[in-house]
Amino acid sequence: MKGTVLDGYTVTLNDLDWGPVKELCELEFFDRTDPEDVADRIGDSEAVFINKIRMTEEIYDACPNLKFVGELATGYDNANVQAAKARGIAVYNVPSYATEPVAQHTMALILEITNNVGYYTESIHNGAWVRSKDFTFIDRPLIRLKGMSLGIIGYGSIGRRVAELAEAFGMKVNVYSKDREAVMKSDIISLHCPATPENTGFVNKEFFASMKDGAILINTARGALVNEADLREALESGKLSAAAVDVVRGEPQSADSPLIGAKNLYITPHLAWSDREAREQIINTSAENLKSFLKGEDKNRIV
Numbered sequence: 001m002k003g004t005v006l007d008g009y010t011v012t013l014n015d016l017d018w019g020p021v022k023e024l025c026e027l028e029f030f031d032r033t034d035p036e037d038v039a040d041r042i043g044d045s046e047a048v049f050i051n052k053i054r055m056t057e058e059i060y061d062a063c064p065n066l067k068f069v070g071e072l073a074t075g076y077d078n079a080n081v082q083a084a085k086a087r088g089i090a091v092y093n094v095p096s097y098a099t100e101p102v103a104q105h106t107m108a109l110i111l112e113i114t115n116n117v118g119y120y121t122e123s124i125h126n127g128a129w130v131r132s133k134d135f136t137f138i139d140r141p142l143i144r145l146k147g148m149s150l151g152i153i154g155y156g157s158i159g160r161r162v163a164e165l166a167e168a169f170g171m172k173v174n175v176y177s178k179d180r181e182a183v184m185k186s187d188i189i190s191l192h193c194p195a196t197p198e199n200t201g202f203v204n205k206e207f208f209a210s211m212k213d214g215a216i217l218i219n220t221a222r223g224a225l226v227n228e229a230d231l232r233e234a235l236e237s238g239k240l241s242a243a244a245v246d247v248v249r250g251e252p253q254s255a256d257s258p259l260i261g262a263k264n265l266y267i268t269p270h271l272a273w274s275d276r277e278a279r280e281q282i283i284n285t286s287a288e289n290l291k292s293f294l295k296g297e298d299k300n301r302i303v
Contacts, residue, residue, distance in 0.1 A: 001024070001025040001026070001046050001047060001294075002025060002026045002028075002044060002045045002046055002047070002065075003021065003024075003025040003026065003027045003028070003045055003046070003047035003048065003049065003068075003290070004027070004028045004029075004030070004041055004042050004043070004045040004047070004048050004049070005018065005021075005027065005028070005029045005030060005048075005049045005072075006030055006033040006038060006041060006042070006048060006049065006050050006051075006053045007030065007031070007032050007033055007050060007051045007052055007053050007072075008029055008030065008031065008049065008051070008072070009031035009032060010051065010274070011051065011072055011279050011282050011283060012279070012283075013274075013279065015276065016276070016279055016280060016283060018283060020283055020284055020286075020287035021049070021283065021286055021287045021290060023287070024287060024290050024291060024294070025046075025047055025290065028041075028045070033053060035053075035054070038053055038055075038059050039058070039059050039062035039063055042059070042062075042063045042066060043063070044063075044065045045063070045065065045066065046065050046066060046067045046068060047066075047067065047068040047069075047070065047290060047293075048063075048066060048068070048069055048070070049069075049070040049071075049072055049286055050069065050070070050071060050072065050078065050079065051071075051072040051073060052078060053078065054078045054080070055069065055078065055079050055080045055083070055084070056080060056083070057080070057083045060080070060083055060084065060087050060089065061087075066087075066089055067088075067089060067090065067293075068089070068090050068092070068290060068293050069084055069089060069090070069091045069092070070092050070093075070286050070289050070290060071091065071092065071093040071094060071302075072094060072282050072286060073093065073094060073282075074093055074094060074095050074096070074097070074098070075093070075194065076091060076093045076302050079091045079302070081302055081303045082303075084303055085303040089303075090293055090301055090303065091301070091302040091303050092286075092289035092290075092292070092293065092300045092301050092302065093289075093300055093302055094281070094282050094285040094286060094289070094300070095300060096157055097273070097278045097281040097282055097285065098158065098272070098273035098278055099157045099158050099161050100161065100275075100277070100278070101272060101273055101274065101275040101277075101278050102158050102192075102220050102272045102273055103158055103161035103162045103164075103165055104165075105220055105246060105268070105271075105272035106158075106162050106165075106190055106192075106218055106220050106272070107162070107165050107166070107169075109218055109220070109244035109246070109266060109268070110145070110150075110188060110190075110216070110218060110244070111145075112244065112266055113143075113216055113242045113244060113266060114142060114143035114144075114145060115142055115143075116140045116142065119140055120140075123137075123139075145166075145169040145170065145171055146169060146170030146171065147170060147171075147172075148171050148172070148187040148188065149171065149172045149173075149174055149182075149185075149186040149187045149188070150162075150163075150166045150171045150172070150173050150174070150186055150187070150188045150189075150190060151173075151174045151175075151176065151182065151183030151184065151185075151186030151188065151189040151190070152173060152174070152175050152176065152183070152189075152190055152192060153176040153183065153189065153190070153191050153192065153193055154176070154191060154192035154193030154194070154221060155175050155176070155177055155192070156192065156193075158192045158220075159175075159190075159192035159193075162190060162192065163175070174186050184210045184211055184212075185211075185212050186212065186215065187212065187215055187216065188215065188216040188217075188218060189211065189215065189216070189217055189218070190217075190218040190219075190220070191203065191217075191218065191219045191220070191221040191222075191225055191226075192220070192221050193221055193222075193225065194221070194222065195221070195222035195223075195224040195225055199225060200224050200225070201224070201225070201226070201227045202225060203217070203219075203225050203226040203227065203230075203231070204226075204227040204230045205227070205230040205233070205234075207230075208230060208231070208233075208234040208239055208240065209239075211239070211240070213239065214238070214239075214240070214241040215240060215241065216240065216241060216242045216243065216244075217231070217234075217240055217242075217243040217244075217245075218243070218244050218245075219243075219244075219245040219246065219247060220245075220246045220247065220272045221247065222247055223245070223247040223248040223249040223250070223251065224249055226245070226249070228248065228249055228257065228258045228259050229258045231243060231258070231259070231262070231265075232258040232259060232262045232265075235262050235263045235264050235265055236262070236263050240264070241264065242264040242265070242266065243262075243264070243265050243266070244265070244266035244267070244268075245259070245265070245266075245267050245268075246267075246268045246269075246270055246271065246272045247270050248267075248270075251270055252269070253269070285300065288300075289301075
């Protein structure tokens with residue numbers, strides 16, 4: 001069997017390889033692939049592995065040998081599953097690989113806001129402690145998590161893990177599916193739900209208006225959930241005291257993003273999922289998925 005990885009760089013990052021998959025097929029690897037090159041690079045391959053590549057009907061029609069599509073992630077909307085199903089092409093995904101790293105990163109963002117580690121590090125490198133008249137200097141007071149409330153929207157494996165970590169800090173956890181009103185009045189709201197056509201942009205001006213004054217928003221889920229112009233307005237007005245996001249609408253971020261330069265916004269470049277263990281799990285599960293397909297098994301099969 002011949003296989004192709006179309007956009008594998010963010011999984012390997014030059015410190016991992018595709019050995020487990022290579023044991024199952026003759027594998028051609030590409031770090032990145034432009035949309036116009038997708039069909040040519042798949043060529044006569046029977047298996048293709050994709051991360052953010054969008055599979056169109058035209059691509060499927062141009063690759064008649066294709067029998068297997070392996071998503072290098074949990075989400076699979078870019079695989080065009082209906083088009084794949086209509087052509088008898090199997091689609092598999094990699095579930096639950098990001099639970100631990102995303103939950104950890106969520107707490108890291110919360111702690112950055114409450115403990116100001118980055119701010120104080122930069123200040124000290126700029127000589128603020130040297131100039132201090134006291135043994136310390138405090139111009140941004142720390143915030144204690146114990147006793148604060150955390151509202152979680154999206155209570156899957158990541159949301160549940162964040163709840164466990166928050167409770168270990170002594171926080172009170174409110175879950176949106178159980179008590180929407182309590183979530184909206186929480187000190188911090190953290191998003192962990194998938195993006196769907198129905199909830200695109202639901203975190204908007206009305207959503208912020210219903211939040212507690214001075215609350216904090218965390219988004220390590222999907223950028224499409226948030227109306228970014230409304231988020232900037234909520235930060236600039238002080239309705240939110242801070243926000244931290246690992247995802248934005250349209251990635252990589254556009255130069256005209258409303259979030260660039262926004263007041264009290266902490267941002268990382270969609271890396272919460274990416275510790276080495278998670279990336280190893282993606283490769284190993286991708287190999288297991290291909291092996292399952294070859295055996296006619298359906299574990300992790302979408303269609």
